[in-house]
Each structure stands twice: as structure tokens, then as C-alpha cells.
């Protein structure tokens with residue numbers, strides 16, 4: 001055996017138990033009540049938890065927006081991920097008007113291959129369906145890109161699709177064995193509300209939230225569900241933030257409609273009060289932060305299984321970038337850092353605060369995204385044969401979040417000063433220790449592109465039925 005991890009509590013989506021884990025050639029080779037034979041390396045996990053590596057299914061490394069590029073490139077952002085216990089990210093292949101999906105995928109892989117510190121996959125954005133785009137979908141599925149992203153907002157940036165295009169993509173992707181991710185905000189409605197506010201001179205950060213009220217999300221989720229059902233598609237709602245949107249997903253589940261949902265730490269931990277502070281613009285993200293009532297609904301949605309995944313929508317900007325565009329909320333680049341802090345924060349505010357069990361955390365942050373995105377059981381599992389993507393986690397150690405000690409390339413953390421417990425002690429990717437005690441120690445570019453399998457909805461019945 002190359003490595004034994006000894007004395008830890010193994011925490012999986014199904015249960016928790018004491019076991020010694022043997023690792024050979026980058027895979028889990030033994031899960032046993034006692035160490036069998038010697039090993040080149042023995043890691044002591046006494047008093048610690050052993051989790052499957054976290055999968056962050058929604059990140060935006062070096063994302064070029066109109067006014068700024070997100071502050072983490074693939075190298076830096078995945079080093080931050082590794083330090084936070086994340087062993088797989090799924091980022092996005094960016095679709096340019098008029099370009100084929102395959103050309104866009106090639107470009108994005110060129111940017112990431114050889115530079116990532118953790119394993120990565122890509123979802124493919126689709127911003128228009130002209131010029132044979134739909135025919136490119138099955139070819140991308142063959143190349144291991146089995147999920148496609150649509151925006152129901154950002155019309156003025158040329159990224160919004162209309163309902164006809166949404167229907168066509170849902171249908172085609174469903175036939176090809178893929179899943180459609182939808183950014184569910186009603187673009188024309190929020191543009192109208194934004195214009196009204198700006199006309200009245202209401203430009204402060206709090207009006208970012210007013211320009212995108214809960215109903216903007218609720219309507220888009222309901223519409224996406226209806227159209228996906230009609231198209232016999234497989235639908236995944238990214239960054240669900242509202243109690244109304246949650247209810248729509250619940251209703252769809254009772255009707256037997258294939259829809260999955262994710263939410264993010266910022267919607268579970270932060271609320272719209274942040275926009276009223278002097279640093280309000282630093283918190284601008286899309287969708288906006290919501291009310292406490294919404295937060296509590298989202299925690300319940302996770303505990304009940306209506307929401308299957310916690311991802312981060314990691315898209316950091318520096319304070320300077322957030323201020324470049326001037327005074328108006330509408331000019332602030334939208335996004336928050338998250339990939340490095342999600343596990344400790346969700347443990348601390350979820351598990352240690354009795355809102356989720358440890359097993360539910362592992363389900364939402366590792367096993368469910370592995371199943372939904374075609375990576376299970378290679379990822380998201382600690383069974384024999386799975387990749388040895390392992391986190392040794394100290395549930396008692398205390399932390400205080402500080403932007404200065406995080407690896408993400410921004411001088412701002414939305415959780416600055418927040419204290420809690422639950423610290424990542426060690427992160428292992430395919431048998432290799434890549435981060436320890438908050439420091440990256442892996443080789444550069446060890447992460448690889450993940451050729452994901454087709455979506456199998458029957459293997460993904462992750463919500464409560466009956």
C-alpha cells in the first residue's frame with residue numbers, strides 16, 4: 001500500500017464509521033477495520049474526520065465580464081480550492097456568439113489544462129442556437145462535457161436565451177444524455193426594474209437587491225420547469241436563492257418532474273443587510289443576497305433534500321475592481337469568492353449548528369454533485385476503487401476567516417472576521433497530498449480534465465419521493 005490513513009472517522013453521504021483507509025496507485029484500495037500490511041506513508045487521523053474530496057460544481061476562474069476579469073485564474077483559484085478541501089471543480093466553457101461549442105471548449109481547455117491544481121470538468125454555456133449549435137451538443141457529450149448552461153438573464157450582454165431556444169436546448173440535451181443548467185432570473189423584468197431605479201437616482205448597493213426581487217427568480221424557475229417538462233429535459237437550477245423558488249422546485253418534485261437545484265454558502269450565511277453597510281458594493285452578486293426568511297427556507301430545503309447540491313459560484317473581484325465602474329450598483333462586477341471557505345463555513349453554520357447532519361453535508365458537497373455530473377463513484381465516494389480524493393478534517397479546530405490568509409486573489413472576504421469551528425487539515429488528490437494545514441504543497445498542474453459520463457436521471461433521484 002502507498003498510504004494508510006489511520007484512526008479517523010469516515011464520513012460519507014450514507015453514514016459515519018471508524019475505518020482505516022488504504023491507498024494504492026491513486027485509488028482507495030482498502031476500507032477496513034484494521035491496517036493490513038505496511039505502507040510507505042501512514043497518516044494519523046485520530047480524532048479527525050475523513051471525507052471524500054469536495055466537488056465545487058460551479059466556479060468561474062478567469063471569467064471575462066464586460067468590465068473586469070474574475071480575480072482568480074485557473075492556477076490560483078484551484079490552489080485556493082485545494083486549501084479548502086476541494087478536489088474537483090466544474091467551471092464553464094464560455095460561448096462566444098457565432099463560435100461552435102467545440103471551438104469554445106478547445107479554447108477553455110487550452111486556458112486550464114496543465115494549470116489546474118485540482119481535477120476539473122466544464123459545463124458548456126450556450127448563448128445562441130444559430131449555425132449548427134444544437135448539432136454540436138452530442139459531440140460535446142462525447143467529449144465528456146455532459147452539462148450545458150443557459151442564462152434567462154443578461155439580455156443586454158447578449159447572453160440571454162429566449163424560451164424557444166431554452167426548449168430546443170432542453171430537448172436536444174435530454175436526447176443526448178445531458179443535463180441543462182439554468183440561471184433562473186427573468187432578464188427583461190429585472191432590466192425594467194433596474195431602469196426604473198436608476199431613473200430615480202437610486203444607485204446605492206441596496207438597490208441591486210431591489211432590482212432583482214424574489215419574484216424575478218421565482219417566475220424564471222417556474223418557467224424553466226414548465227418548459228423542461230414539456231421538452232422532456234433534465235433541468236438543474238443553479239444558485240437557487242428564494243423561498244418561492246424552492247417551493248416551485250418542491251412542487252415539481254411532487255409532480256415527478258426531473259429538476260435538481262443547488263444553492264451557495266453566500267445565500268445560506270449572508271443576507272441583504274450587507275448591502276446597507278459602507279462596504280455594500282463588495283457584496284454584489286447575482287442573484288442578490290436575500291432575507292433571513294429565505295436563508296432559513298434554503299437550509300430546510302437542503303435538510304429535506306429538495307436542494308441537492310451546495311456549490312459556490314466562486315467569482316471573486318478585488319475591492320478595486322468592484323469600484324472601477326463608478327457609483328451605480330449596475331456598474332459593479334457581480335460575484336463573490338467562495339471555493340476556499342465553503343467546507344468550513346457549511347460545517348460550522350450547518351452541521352455544528354444542527355441544521356444539517358455531517359452525512360447531509362457530504363451528500364450536498366461531494367456525493368450528489370458527483371452523481372448529477374457524471375463523476376460517481378470515481379469521485380464523491382470513499383469506496384474501494386474510487387479516486388483517493390480525501391479530506392482530513394478537524395471538526396474541533398477553530399477558525400476566523402480573514403482575506404489576508406486565504407489564497408484566493410482578492411483583498412476581500414464576505415465572511416471577514418466570522419469565527420467558527422471545523423478546519424481542513426489535509427487535502428489529497430488521487431493519492432497525493434496537495435494541501436496541508438492551509439498551505440498548498442502539491443505539484444503545479446497535477447489536476448486533470450475530467451471526461452464526465454452521460455447524465456443518468458434514474459441514478460440521480462436525490463429528492464424525497466412520496
Ligand SMILES: [Zn+2]
Nearest residue numbers: 058059060313
Ligand atoms: Zn455562476
